Amino acid sequence: MSRSALTRDAALRAPSPLFGRPAPARGVFTSNTGFLRALGGLGIVLLAVLPFLDASRYTISIATSALIYVMLAMGLNVVVGYAGLLDLGYIAFFAVGAYVSGIFTTVLGWPMWAALPATVLACILAGIIIGAPTLRLRSDYLAIVTLGFGEIIRITANNLEITGGPSGIHGIPTWTFGGWSFADGFTIFGLHFPERVVFYYFVAIVVVLVGVIGAGRLAKGKLGRAWKAVRDDEDAAEAMGINTYIAKITAYIIGAVWAGLAGQLMATHLSAISPNSFMFLYSALILMAVVLGGMGSTPGVIIGALFVSLAPELLRDFSEWRFLIFGVLLVVVMLFRPAGLWPATAVLPWLKKKRPVPPATAGFMAVPPPTSNEDLETIDDEEEER
Template sequence: MAKTTRRLEAPKPFLDRPPAVSGLLAPERFMKVVALVLFVAAAVLPFISASPYLISILTSAMIYVVLAMGLNVVVGYAGLLDLGFIAFMAVGAYTSGILTTTFGWSMLETIPVVVLACIVAGLVIGGPTLRLRSDYLAIVTLGFGEIIRITANNLDITGGPSGIHGIPTWSFFGWSFSDGLVLGGITFNSKILFYYFVLFVGIGLAVVAVSRLGKGKLGRAWKSVRDDEDVSEAMGINGYKTKLMAYIIGAVWGGFAGTLLAAHLSAISPNSFEFLYSALVLMAVVLGGMGSTPGVIIGALFVSLAPEFLREFSEWRYLLFGVLLVVAMIFRPKGIWPANAVLPFLKKRQIPQVPPTAVVGVVGELDDDAEEGRR
């Protein structure tokens, strides 16, 4: 007589899963609506005030947002402390600057080369060093940032200490932002056109792409490595390849921000990529909330715009800026907008209370199944 075996199965849930929160006050939908409103407000702003100073500082702030979103992949998602991230911005800026001024390429044509250069830079620094952890990795990345700056300061092709001047703005198939545009009787000059380009292409693409990456399979692997690399490797995740992928993706975003900066300033030099700027971008990610898309945007805007708003205090503005940073860290130690932050007035999914009798019943069923398995 054939021996029959009983297969152990997981018990069925004894409580129904509560329905997902719907409506405008659902956290995810509410944040999307707020983001859309702010995006539209930024698009309408030039029609309210189009002063060159305002457009210039807002464009610089949005370039910082793109750069911070790239660093958020490295620091916020993968948990890698990078103190030389500004080096990837330098790689992108110098690559596009050299190709446009020396070889006559358009800024659009330099994008594939910039991406390739940033991937190579990410492999060069990340390949041999990402097996390090914590402080050791931070020191290596700091050295990499200084190597890039010193190299650019000593090469003839990069212009040496004087840098590269006369970098053209973006152009598409013979038409350039410098030509201006007239729509409905409204004239858009090159600065406003570049502002819209950074807003729609830079901010829109960076925010959507990075947030989608964080919610996907690769993003979950990054967060697993960040929380506990040893446990994630025990679960089958290759920690080294996962961290290297985060480093390369962050490098590409940093290089793209560099091309935007080069076109915005039309001139770059080694002084534009000092360690201070790496610290400011890292501060934006930590201050806003590591791994939080709205937090990183808030942090980048705060770090880039606060010194400008405090300019009327002259030499005291950096002291006040530091005081504001300390106050923010004291009252919001996890960031201005942490990754798990939910506004108190939003709806939350109700967690059902488990009756004690149900728990006892499930435990009894498990004991019966275990006893049957032993028999």
Template sequence: MALRLDVALKDMSLRAPAPLFERQPQPRGVFTSQRGFMLALGLVSVLVIAVLPFLDASLYTMSIATSALIYIMLCMGLNVVVGYAGLLDLGYIAFFAVGAYVSGIFTTVLGWPMWAALPATVLACIIAGVIIGAPTLRLRSDYLAIVTLGFGEIIRITANNLEITGGPSGIHGIPSWDFGGWSFNDGFNLFGIEFPERVVFYYFVAAVVIVVGVIGAGRLAKGKLGRAWKAVRDDEDAAEAMGINTYIAKISAYIIGAVWAGMAGQLMATHLSAISPNSFQFLYSALILMAVVLGGMGSTPGVIIGALFVSLAPELLRDFAEWRYLIFGVLLVVVMLFRPAGLWPATAVLPWLKRNRPTPPAFTDSISSVEASVMESVDGVPHADVHEGDRS
């Protein structure tokens, strides 16, 4: 009997096995899928950003909102380094300073327009990322954190002692963005609606943050490079054993994070029109890292929430005067106690989706399908004979 079965299987033509069950279509609704809900939430956030100037276009509101958007882009860059690649960087503010100072020097000393200084800013951040990252990324954990902290302080002290950076006084009179004969300082009139300079720059920053910061970082995380970063973050030795060049993966994350921070620094320099070494102290590196950890490392919506919390909470508590930083610290401790993985972790699943688990088909159906396919392959051998032969 076994011989007849072997002959029958030997003469069969090879073909891909047909699926035993039909795969259920993936839900795409707003409240029935994680992807649909996140897409709807992103569209609502973009709508809120677009409508905000029509609700309150005061100088204070636009200034705070613009600073919050710049914080979001800065945190998205650090999320690439810490959240995706798992590199603890305590001197990330150094790249923020490089972008701000390079754009300030090129626009005030050399007289370049701000848009022409952007490639120089990106190139300077790439060079800074290679100089700082090449010797330090061979270290791990606490050693890497201490070395990056030292480089952050080196950049600040260097800017404090160079004449071209203005020394302790910094650089003042940084111009706004201008294209041809039109500048952001001029604003514009559209359909009878006046858009002043602060509103135009707010929209410009929002567009840069949404397109470059949020969408760019999200697409990188889902690609081949992003998967390599996450493998290095989870277990560097295992990732290297699987053929991933861990050093290239880490330094690429470091350089991309540096470029993100440099562009945010250029936006901040234009927004404030003046920079000084006191604006790039270690406290700001700690706040940015706190925003990433607080929101959820590796989570795009979590990092956005963390950046908004860190940037807006002190302003919302301004009525409490000298108590506001104490309240801010207490809120941070409470959040970390009750949400240790972050406000929106990367592995978060919407609560109502946890209850809608798909029901798998019955196990007996799969067994009967397999038996039927085997019986069809054995020509002329009844079902009972096969079992009799197996028992014999």
């Protein structure tokens, strides 16, 4: 048998790497991940310390509203930032969550925690009903249709008797667990925490656990990679075997659930809701928070939501000029940071200057060379004896 035939029939072996891959850096100042985790831990500490620094009703109310905006922006980031679906009617799911929880607690007399599964189920159904026909569209057409659905939800709530019509729903109760409710507050180590502070902590916990951690984990999984593939090029993603329609409607439903939970928290926080609370302006503000912070970036979306929700309050001393100043600030930020305040591809400044370390070459050419001539001759002799 010829040498070429033996070489052709020999079992193939994948070559081993020429050098070992270095372990990823995990330090606070040596990696993006470590720095973001440290920054997140610092943010949680600041959330815990804020009531001890200023527990006034105004401060806690503004902080609670800002956290709810963060959760809304995280949900829209799944739809727009990860899946690339331009949704201009996202406030509709916020309204569904608020109205369903308000109806179940005021009309049916359910406790708020019991209305939570109903809110989630209603948002899933709303996501399917709205998303099933509209997600066949793309780009501008999708934006126009979602805008229409957002207005349909608001007008429907404005004309139904069960939703209170233009007056809305009033007297929405707070969260109760057995014989204790947030309205009672609690006392620990001789320090009394009133209702507003306790609810602030509850919102902070929900936002951190569900909004930030949940959306971040989804983005790193198989589903998140499918979303990003659809966002980058839907045709190419479909050619690679991704069911783009299922990926898009899944993102839409998850975003709807996030918004519904935020709506339930807002209904409890304000204890009253009306159709005027769910106008198109709020959809634009939430979308602005996502684009301003950086689409697909968890820290960027948080910064954008805090900026959009807190900037008008911080500029309240300027009276009627505050919205003009707010608009100018938005234009300036978008001019100098077109990719967002913290883009998804952002690299820390001090890591950009870090020189790459050449890989260790101790294992270089560790794979034995191909079969030598002597080995081939031995194989030829064995074949002749056979």
